[in-house]
Amino acid sequence: MFKIVFMGTPEFAACSLKALIDAGYDIPLVVTQPDRRGNRNKMILSPVKQLACEYGIETAQPVRLRKDEELIARLREMAPDMIVVAAFGQILPLSVLEIPRLGCINVHGSLLPDLRGAAPMQAAILRGLDESGVTIMRMEEGLDTGDMISKVACDIRGRDITEVSDILAHAGAKLLVETIPHIADGTAVYEKQDDSLSSYATMINKADGMTDFAEPAVMIERKIRAYKEWPACYSYLDGLQVKFYRAEALDEEPDGEPGTVSETGKDFYTINCAEGKLRIYEQQLQGKKRMSAGDFMRGHKLSTGDRFCSI
């Protein structure tokens, strides 16, 4: 029976794992990131681990797979036909890449060679792309540089990271189960990546969420969509942190310093940027739940001229 070891961590990966399970593959082991303490020290299991537990699949959670000789030896012993990797979050050493006879197959959230790297979906949103997609490829030592086997394009116009991740996760999972048989029977076509067309999506930092109203409104609006899950776009009002979750960039002349409130509406307020204005519809004040701008203004008087700043 066709044996697959799966490696992945977030929801995006869980979607592919589910597809493999539903397709009936033999999955003796799932490798995912170690359990981490989440908010207020509560243990949070990765979506992939949750799914694996649900189906009674054994899990391994190495701190550093590349240095876990025991696990690597175990993988070798299992002799899987294929290792499928999706947003695993760790680099696979050559010693692992060489184990499966059909190679390590990666589900990557971009149309390679564009947006190689850790956060391709966020990068696609930041760039304002109308279209992105998923590439199934055969992994090699370089970062997302392996030969491409199949691709699917998706419309991501105006979507936030939650939506893009969901769209690409499902498209990728579908593509994965369609592609594996071709890899297995040798009919798959391996296409080299054109390095001259490549780009990289760098890792996201907490500081990337600090909102700078000196940036154009359209850019800030993209960041709000891209960073919604983490770290979120935040600013400070009277020393209190406010995170923005839904906004619209207006192509209007600012009528005040960047960061100042231009106008307040019934269910929104508008902030002046260096270029254009940003209309906020949903936000969260520190210590409070996420709420609509209208709800926020019911309890906090916000008026024209009030200023959001970076502290």
Next chain:
RNA sequence: CGCGGGGUAGAGCAGUCGGUAGCUCGUCGGGCUCAUAACCCGGAGGUCGGAGGUUCAAGUCCUCCCCCCGCAA
């Protein structure tokens, strides 16, 4: 036992030194305007997260529990 903020009307908030619980929005009824995120008048709606305790008297002070949020990881 990581640090901190919070739970009060359908929603968002205020509530001082303990003394019959208030504001904005919504909602319901009535009125007014060419008009507005309108305006005016009136009404309904709360065992103040839960359980004890102190007190003549607890939203408020003390103890324990539940839930939510931010930071740090």
